[in-house]
Amino acid sequence: MPKLSAVELEELITQGFPDLRDDAWRIEDVRDHYVRVRMPFHRSNLRPGGTISGPALMELADVAMYAAVLAMLGPVVMAVTTSLNINFMRKPEPGDIIGECRLLKLGNRLAVGEVTMHADGDDALVAHAAVTYSIPPKEQRPA
Amino acid sequence: MPKLSAVELEELITQGFPDLRDDAWRIEDVRDHYVRVRMPFHRSNLRPGGTISGPALMELADVAMYAAVLAMLGPVVMAVTTSLNINFMRKPEPGDIIGECRLLKLGNRLAVGEVTMHADGDDALVAHAAVTYSIPPKEQRPA
Amino acid sequence: MPKLSAVELEELITQGFPDLRDDAWRIEDVRDHYVRVRMPFHRSNLRPGGTISGPALMELADVAMYAAVLAMLGPVVMAVTTSLNINFMRKPEPGDIIGECRLLKLGNRLAVGEVTMHADGDDALVAHAAVTYSIPPKEQRPA
Amino acid sequence: MPKLSAVELEELITQGFPDLRDDAWRIEDVRDHYVRVRMPFHRSNLRPGGTISGPALMELADVAMYAAVLAMLGPVVMAVTTSLNINFMRKPEPGDIIGECRLLKLGNRLAVGEVTMHADGDDALVAHAAVTYSIPPKEQRPA
Numbered sequence: 001m002p003k004l005s006a007v008e009l010e011e012l013i014t015q016g017f018p019d020l021r022d023d024a025w026r027i028e029d030v031r032d033h034y035v036r037v038r039m040p041f042h043r044s045n046l047r048p049g050g051t052i053s054g055p056a057l058m059e060l061a062d063v064a065m066y067a068a069v070l071a072m073l074g075p076v077v078m079a080v081t082t083s084l085n086i087n088f089m090r091k092p093e094p095g096d097i098i099g100e101c102r103l104l105k106l107g108n109r110l111a112v113g114e115v116t117m118h119a120d121g122d123d124a125l126v127a128h129a130a131v132t133y134s135i136p137p138k139e140q141r142p143a
Numbered sequence: 144m145p146k147l148s149a150v151e152l153e154e155l156i157t158q159g160f161p162d163l164r165d166d167a168w169r170i171e172d173v174r175d176h177y178v179r180v181r182m183p184f185h186r187s188n189l190r191p192g193g194t195i196s197g198p199a200l201m202e203l204a205d206v207a208m209y210a211a212v213l214a215m216l217g218p219v220v221m222a223v224t225t226s227l228n229i230n231f232m233r234k235p236e237p238g239d240i241i242g243e244c245r246l247l248k249l250g251n252r253l254a255v256g257e258v259t260m261h262a263d264g265d266d267a268l269v270a271h272a273a274v275t276y277s278i279p280p281k282e283q284r285p286a
Numbered sequence: 287m288p289k290l291s292a293v294e295l296e297e298l299i300t301q302g303f304p305d306l307r308d309d310a311w312r313i314e315d316v317r318d319h320y321v322r323v324r325m326p327f328h329r330s331n332l333r334p335g336g337t338i339s340g341p342a343l344m345e346l347a348d349v350a351m352y353a354a355v356l357a358m359l360g361p362v363v364m365a366v367t368t369s370l371n372i373n374f375m376r377k378p379e380p381g382d383i384i385g386e387c388r389l390l391k392l393g394n395r396l397a398v399g400e401v402t403m404h405a406d407g408d409d410a411l412v413a414h415a416a417v418t419y420s421i422p423p424k425e426q427r428p429a
Numbered sequence: 430m431p432k433l434s435a436v437e438l439e440e441l442i443t444q445g446f447p448d449l450r451d452d453a454w455r456i457e458d459v460r461d462h463y464v465r466v467r468m469p470f471h472r473s474n475l476r477p478g479g480t481i482s483g484p485a486l487m488e489l490a491d492v493a494m495y496a497a498v499l500a501m502l503g504p505v506v507m508a509v510t511t512s513l514n515i516n517f518m519r520k521p522e523p524g525d526i527i528g529e530c531r532l533l534k535l536g537n538r539l540a541v542g543e544v545t546m547h548a549d550g551d552d553a554l555v556a557h558a559a560v561t562y563s564i565p566p567k568e569q570r571p572a
Binding site for chain 1: 191192197198201224226227228231
Binding site for chain 2: 533543
């Protein structure tokens with residue numbers, strides 16, 4: 001079961017990013033091997049044609065996976081992304097984007113998760129990512 | 144051969160991003176099927192432990208591929224990322240990062256490229272990406 | 287809803303592969319945007335240490351996606367893989383492997399799906415793949 | 430520099446696969462962080478339309494990366510694929526396919542490589558793969 005609450009996760013993620021806008025990430029739900037993250041709309045994420053930028057969606061995928069790993073392991077700051085694969089499927093309208101991460105594996109050294117992303121209020125997927133993180137071995141994790 | 148110069152590419156990329164910092168991307172070299180992009184250091188790209196953030200590197204990969212596609216096709220605004228795969232290999236020190244994109248395929252509908260990334264002044268790869276773009280068919284491209 | 291049954295899909299897949307062993311692929315379930323495929327155990331898929339080979343799992347992912355695309359579109363022979371990303375998570379014991387494909391997008395030109403793989407009788411994931419296919423535009427598909 | 434010759438690599442790879450056809454893989458060149466592998470044409474790799482199957486190319490990418498890792502580390506049987514990403518770019522005619530693997534990182538736990546594939550006698554890329562392997566830590570490798 002998760003070791004951190006949504007509030008604790010949101011604080012932990014915000015602390016690490018000194019320049020971050022206050023409204024950058026909202027942790028909305030934390031369950032066993034699952035986290036839901038909201039990326040509030042911000043005009044710096046817009047692209048020509050009025051859609052959300054690809055890099056903003058990639059960052060959402062990375063943050064959702066990071067949050068899911070921290071939720072299960074506790075505050076292991078040294079979890080780092082080793083790979084990310086993303087497919088973009090639809091162009092979302094300007095608005096909040098929801099990212100849902102499901103951890104598929106939480107091993108001794110490696111975590112694997114998938115992240116689905118959709119616009120708030122529209123179930124159609126806008127992107128799907130598979131993300132891997134290198135995690136500290138058990139003896140170096142918080143109790 | 145390229146249809147756009149480094150200066151033209153830099154303008155085109157900067158125009159599309161109203162909120163972009165002035166120093167966000169520098170196009171340093173444009174050749175046949177090849178573009179080199181500099182991502183100047185900015186503290187908002189820093190992460191705990193003093194390294195460059197993964198999402199900043201993903202954005203560099205995406206921008207380098209976008210620049211390489213525009214360089215070869217001319218200003219086709221509707222080129223959009225369809226997928227991106229990245230492997231992170233080393234944590235770079237704070238500083239500029241160089242991204243080099245080589246186009247592997249420029250088809251009728253799809254472009255495929257690879258992007259290698261390294262810290263300025265250090266040849267060791269920090270990340271490697273494969274990126275695909277959906278591009279407009281020939282009859283819809285600028286002459 | 288699917289246009290082909292499990293029996294029709296199995297015939298279609300077997301026809302295209304003249305050298306295929308009779309027992310290579312079993313289509314076990316076909317639903318809306320979903321197919322389940324069984325890869326019966328064969329010793330040519332074994333690897334040192336007594337596990338199923340990575341390339342056999344990659345082929346299962348590709349076949350499951352192909353079956354899911356054909357199921358929804360009808361017998362469009364010209365559907366071809368454009369990319370595949372796979373993460374290996376656990377080494378399965380020798381035995382049958384089940385691949386389940388969910389179509390995430392079925393667009394005008396591109397299909398995107400994810401495939402989860404597990405050993406028969408054990409829910410733990412052995413691998414997870416994201417696969418994209420180029421598909422013929424609507425006017426070239428069977429009615 | 431490589432610890433194994435092309436002949437030694439070819440023997441090592443063939444040994445591990447009891448059912449393999451005699452002509453399955455030819456190691457043609459071994460250099461520092463580089464291996465070139467030939468996949469001789471075999472009709473079981475053909476697909477409808479007269480092209481080489483995607484799974485055959487995926488297996489070539491995996492074998493080329495395995496050979497490159499073994500070449501540099503010596504016979505470390507426990508090197509296993511952790512992920513593979515491949516983009517298919519052109520359909521090759523029936524014939525031999527050449528796979529060239531360049532190791533991008535050979536770390537303490539993880540190796541990353543890229544594999545380019547082209548038809549024998551035609552430089553145009555048919556596929557490009559990025560492959561990661563989990564490798565044994567230094568103290569468990571052959572001297």
